[in-house]
Amino acid sequence: MNPHVSTSWSVIRILVPVMGMAVGGMAGESATAPAMVADAPAFTLPALPYAQDALAPYISARTMGFHYAKHHQAYVDNLNKLIAGTPWAAGPSLETVVLESAGKPDHAAVFNNAAQAWNHAFFWKCMKPAGGGRPAGRMLNLIEKSFGGFDEFKTAFLATAVAQFGSGWVWLVQDGHTLKLVKTANADTPLAHGQTPLLTCDVWEHAYYLDYQNRRQEFVQAFLDHLANWEFAAAQLR
Numbered sequence: 001m002n003p004h005v006s007t008s009w010s011v012i013r014i015l016v017p018v019m020g021m022a023v024g025g026m027a028g029e030s031a032t033a034p035a036m037v038a039d040a041p042a043f044t045l046p047a048l049p050y051a052q053d054a055l056a057p058y059i060s061a062r063t064m065g066f067h068y069a070k071h072h073q074a075y076v077d078n079l080n081k082l083i084a085g086t087p088w089a090a091g092p093s094l095e096t097v098v099l100e101s102a103g104k105p106d107h108a109a110v111f112n113n114a115a116q117a118w119n120h121a122f123f124w125k126c127m128k129p130a131g132g133g134r135p136a137g138r139m140l141n142l143i144e145k146s147f148g149g150f151d152e153f154k155t156a157f158l159a160t161a162v163a164q165f166g167s168g169w170v171w172l173v174q175d176g177h178t179l180k181l182v183k184t185a186n187a188d189t190p191l192a193h194g195q196t197p198l199l200t201c202d203v204w205e206h207a208y209y210l211d212y213q214n215r216r217q218e219f220v221q222a223f224l225d226h227l228a229n230w231e232f233a234a235a236q237l238r
C-alpha cells in the first residue's frame, strides 16, 4: 500500500465538514491537497522509510498494514482532534507536545497520543530490511562498556522486552555517559524522562500478534537478528 493514501484520508476528514461533501468516492483523489487546505492538520503520518512489505517475513505486510496505516494513523488523528484550537496546533514539534504534556494528568490523552505518534515514527526508523547483526565503532564500544559484551546486551534486551507486563516498549537509551535498557508502559517514552532514545522495539501485542501470536520473545529476537538499524541508532548518540 502507498503510505500517502493514509495521509490523504486525514486530509479528507478535515475537508468534509468544510466543504459539506460526502466522503464516498473521494478516496485517493486528494493526495496533493495538504498545502492548499487552510486548516490542515497539525501533524500528519510520516512516510515509512521502506515499503510496507519490506520487513517480511519478520514483520508481514499485513501487520504493517494495521500497525502503521491504522494504529499509527489513529494516534496522529486523535492527537490532531485533541489539540485543535490549542497552542499545540500552531506549530511546535511533536517532541515539544510530548514534553509539555508529560506528567500532567489533565493532558494525559494528549500525551498518550503524541507520545505514541512519536514512538512509532522512531520505531519505524529503528528497523530496515536486512538489518540486525552487530553495530560498529563507538556504538559497539559503548554497548560493550555498558553491558559487558554485545551478546550480553542482546540477552538483556530480550529479557527486558519479555519482562514488560502488558503493552509497552523496550528501549536502548543513552543516559549521560552510559547506555541503559529501559522498558516503558503504554505510551510512555524515555523522551519524557530526560534520556536519549537510541533504539526501540514495540512490544504492544498489535506489533506482533498476527505474525507471532503470543510469542513476544521470538518477535524481539527477529527484531535484533534481522531488523535493527544500528546506523540509525548510532546517529542518535550524543
Ligand code: MN3
Pocket (backbone or CB within 6 Å): 067, 071, 120, 202, 204, 206, 207
Ligand atoms: Mn505499536
